[in-house]
Amino acid sequence: MNPVDPASSLLDDFSLEMTGKDVPALTEAQDVLPGGTRINVTFLGNEDLPMRLAAASAVKAGGHVPVPHISARRLGSAAELEKFLGALSEAGVVENVFVVAGDPAEPMGPYEDSLAVIASGLPAAHGARHISISGYPEGHPDIDGQTLWSALEQKLAAVRDQGLEASIITQFGFDTTPVLAWLEELRSRGIDVPVRIGVPGPAGVKRLLGYARRFGVGTSASIAHKYGFSLTNLLGTAGPDRFLNQLAAEHDPARHGVVKLHFYTFGGLRPTAEWVRSFRGY
Numbered sequence: 001m002n003p004v005d006p007a008s009s010l011l012d013d014f015s016l017e018m019t020g021k022d023v024p025a026l027t028e029a030q031d032v033l034p035g036g037t038r039i040n041v042t043f044l045g046n047e048d049l050p051m052r053l054a055a056a057s058a059v060k061a062g063g064h065v066p067v068p069h070i071s072a073r074r075l076g077s078a079a080e081l082e083k084f085l086g087a088l089s090e091a092g093v094v095e096n097v098f099v100v101a102g103d104p105a106e107p108m109g110p111y112e113d114s115l116a117v118i119a120s121g122l123p124a125a126h127g128a129r130h131i132s133i134s135g136y137p138e139g140h141p142d143i144d145g146q147t148l149w150s151a152l153e154q155k156l157a158a159v160r161d162q163g164l165e166a167s168i169i170t171q172f173g174f175d176t177t178p179v180l181a182w183l184e185e186l187r188s189r190g191i192d193v194p195v196r197i198g199v200p201g202p203a204g205v206k207r208l209l210g211y212a213r214r215f216g217v218g219t220s221a222s223i224a225h226k227y228g229f230s231l232t233n234l235l236g237t238a239g240p241d242r243f244l245n246q247l248a249a250e251h252d253p254a255r256h257g258v259v260k261l262h263f264y265t266f267g268g269l270r271p272t273a274e275w276v277r278s279f280r281g282y
Helices: 020-032 049-061 078-091 114-119 145-161 176-188 205-215 221-227 241-250 269-280
Strands: 015-018 038-041 065-071 096-100 130-135 165-170 195-200 259-264
Touching (some): 020 049, 020 269, 038 049, 049 078, 065 078, 096 114, 114 130, 145 165, 176 195, 176 241, 195 241
Parallel strands (some): 015 038, 096 130, 130 165, 165 195
């Protein structure tokens, strides 16, 4: 793959996602990760503050940019949020954060959504300078489209009003059509922040479908074929080659704005980083 090819160019400054348990996997992937890679550290219910903090610190120690997640509904109190942010600040890994509502149907404390966390001013007060939020090109199984757009605009306004930088990271998908339509709608609303399109890293088809069901991602037979796998053969693996080539072919900066990629590393950090290198011909 020629590095100047549009599909390869979309991989400039790609980002990845890891969990608190993935520090050994991060170490294993170190020699194939470009320096300064943005790496998001998830906020899972079965992981605690020390694990999340250790993972974010390992990202920084490896010469990369840690982006700790803050899961609003998993926070039991404002004190818990302050403790988390304070620990991130002390470790020097608070500048970039990703704020999401989180999985629980009911909040465990005072924050019912990501807007409540952002509007509290606590991330900024502890040193956050860039806040990323979620985008849903295929919609959300529990939230109607107009509510999603309204919430997105309110969150971006709250970030802007505090003088912070903002970006959007989308849910992953297998079809470029809703992604491009969503990007066009986003820009038509006057939202010009950078967007990182969520892409599943190379992984087993069965695992990809499991995550797709969990997050409400469309997986019809036609979409699966378009992406490059079959719903009747779950034993193989699939990478985002076709998705990326199609996205590059149809991406128009004038209509879709600045677009980068964010990899959900269901198959692991190293396989994803190796796939990127192979795709780019390095």
